Amino acid sequence: MRQQNELVKGSIDSLLLCLIGQQPMYGYQIIKELEDKSQGYFKYKEGTLYPALHRLEKAGLLVGKWEPTAGGRQRRYYHITAKGNKIFAEKKVQWLDFLAAMNLIISPIGA
Amino acid sequence: MKMRLTQYLQNLKAHLVMDPASEKDVIHELETHVEDSCLELQNAGLSEDEALDKCLTRLGSAKVLARQIYEANNQGTWRQALLAALPHLIFAIIFALKWWIDINILPIMFIVILGIAIYGWYHGKPYWLFPWLGYSLFPIVAAGVSLLYLPNAWAWITLGLYIPLVLLLLSFITIKFLKRDWSYSLLMLLPAAAFIGWLLAAGQKPGFPGLKINFMYGFAPWTSLTFLILATSVALFIRLRQRWLRITTLAISGVIISIVTILASNQLGPVSFIGLVLLILSFLIVPSFVERKVRKGQAAVIQTPLP
Numbered sequence: 355m356r357q358q359n360e361l362v363k364g365s366i367d368s369l370l371l372c373l374i375g376q377q378p379m380y381g382y383q384i385i386k387e388l389e390d391k392s393q394g395y396f397k398y399k400e401g402t403l404y405p406a407l408h409r410l411e412k413a414g415l416l417v418g419k420w421e422p423t424a425g426g427r428q429r430r431y432y433h434i435t436a437k438g439n440k441i442f443a444e445k446k447v448q449w450l451d452f453l454a455a456m457n458l459i460i461s462p463i464g465a
Numbered sequence: 466m467k468m469r470l471t472q473y474l475q476n477l478k479a480h481l482v483m484d485p486a487s488e489k490d491v492i493h494e495l496e497t498h499v500e501d502s503c504l505e506l507q508n509a510g511l512s513e514d515e516a517l518d519k520c521l522t523r524l525g526s527a528k529v530l531a532r533q534i535y536e537a538n539n540q541g542t543w544r545q546a547l548l549a550a551l552p553h554l555i556f557a558i559i560f561a562l563k564w565w566i567d568i569n570i571l572p573i574m575f576i577v578i579l580g581i582a583i584y585g586w587y588h589g590k591p592y593w594l595f596p597w598l599g600y601s602l603f604p605i606v607a608a609g610v611s612l613l614y615l616p617n618a619w620a621w622i623t624l625g626l627y628i629p630l631v632l633l634l635l636s637f638i639t640i641k642f643l644k645r646d647w648s649y650s651l652l653m654l655l656p657a658a659a660f661i662g663w664l665l666a667a668g669q670k671p672g673f674p675g676l677k678i679n680f681m682y683g684f685a686p687w688t689s690l691t692f693l694i695l696a697t698s699v700a701l702f703i704r705l706r707q708r709w710l711r712i713t714t715l716a717i718s719g720v721i722i723s724i725v726t727i728l729a730s731n732q733l734g735p736v737s738f739i740g741l742v743l744l745i746l747s748f749l750i751v752p753s754f755v756e757r758k759v760r761k762g763q764a765a766v767i768q769t770p771l772p
Binding site: 380381382400401404405406408409412418427428429430 | 490491493494495497498501502523524525529530533534536537538540
């Protein structure tokens, strides 16, 4: 379980960049989206999410802006930057290579 | 319900240690998060209190969350670390190569440093600004110290007017930064400890200032080493994430500088060493104490109910 948590924590940057790259989102929305899209697998706590969002923002990969929601409330939406898109493209390649390599070991063809 | 949420957010604010604008942003962001989360839980059938309980449990300890947000926001880049260490490195070079003997070099350097400090002050007061600011105040403090060597009556005027004015200026700048994080004011104050160490060392030699040039000449390699220690500790401070590690790094570098000064002077004893260490400790304790007072005052303002 602990190893699974480490794996989930280690993937947060890529997941956030991917999700926010699809459309700007605010904190609560991100938690819900991650949970829904992963069918409950990724259940991030706020204590993990907000420090990660702030770290990515400080690194210039995201930018936060206060904007009104459809209901008129102000929420801090995170937008991906050009640098964020570039980093995500690199991370995506790394993840796909990693997954392919893992699959070759865990589920070898013809095994 | 509102009261418990306010208490949680106040607790978070007390541990955040950020500039007021960013602090406000973080608090407001978490407040909106709790609102959304509670609303959804209430729609799912929970009472207002149960929903808030669940939300706050998910958020976890305010202190831990504040520390995590601090660490995410305050780690500087290598570029910032280099910029912060640069004034120390410049002085290390000036003393190592004995350029300080050239009467034009030091005034030119202080003008350049003052220019960079003013630029930083009016461009968002970035983290690298603090050491530059410390050096830009250096000539003011040095002039005050040299005034003490004037004949008796003038020395009293100096004590009565100049020093309180300088202290007022230093307090104004320090308090300005305390609103962000008192640990940064250490970057500004730390070179002063080294400067006082040299003054103590030079104070053992007769005659001021002319006859002490020979002493300064022999002391220059050690002065250069002191600046290198400062540069390293400042760069580490900017790069480290944990606040306690940052403060420990500066405290250790202060003690090392004291040891170097005592050993190099060959005249100062354990009393001077203890005095220097106590001075450095006061640099650590006084801003922390003032910050607590400032924050307490801010919390009292927040707790005051609106008319």
